[in-house]
Amino acid sequence: MPVFQSKTFRRATTASSSLGERIGAIYRSRLxxxxxxxxxxxxIAVMxxxxxxxxxxxxxRYERYDRKVKQLSQEETIDLGLKGPDGEEAIKRNPRRRVIGDEREEYYRLMAKDLxxxxxxRVQRFKGEPDGRL
Known part of the structure; x- marks a missing residue:
């Protein structure tokens, strides 16, 4: 019977085996x-x-979004009705509806409505704004 060698078999390095293949084999064996x-x-280092x-x-990203939202000139605030020409806020000048009394009166007033x-x-749209109709 033939005697087997005690050395482990390693493939002979040829010109076809690239550096990447050799590094991969070393990595897998040590892994x-x-x-x-x-x-x-x-x-963990990548995370x-x-x-x-x-x-x-x-x-x-959030700073750019905040800058984009906050950039309204004085003319735009007047045009949008956020501030009056005198610089006073529109809500203080012209409130839509004042709450008269306390919470109970407001509650009963809302309950009296026929729902x-x-x-x-349909809400009136601005000129050039799409209304959602096809």
């Missing part, structure tokens, strides 16, 4: 011995680094 060091630690990278990006008989009316 079974050190799984956290070669798999867990890089995964922590991603958190640090995405935090400023998210803050920038069963009502008619649906």
């Amino acid at each position: 079974s011995r050190h799984p956290f060091l070669l798999f867990g630690l890089p995964f 922590v680094a991603g958190s640090f990278v995405l935090t400023p990006a998210t803050a920038l 069963d008989n009502w008619e649906q009316k």
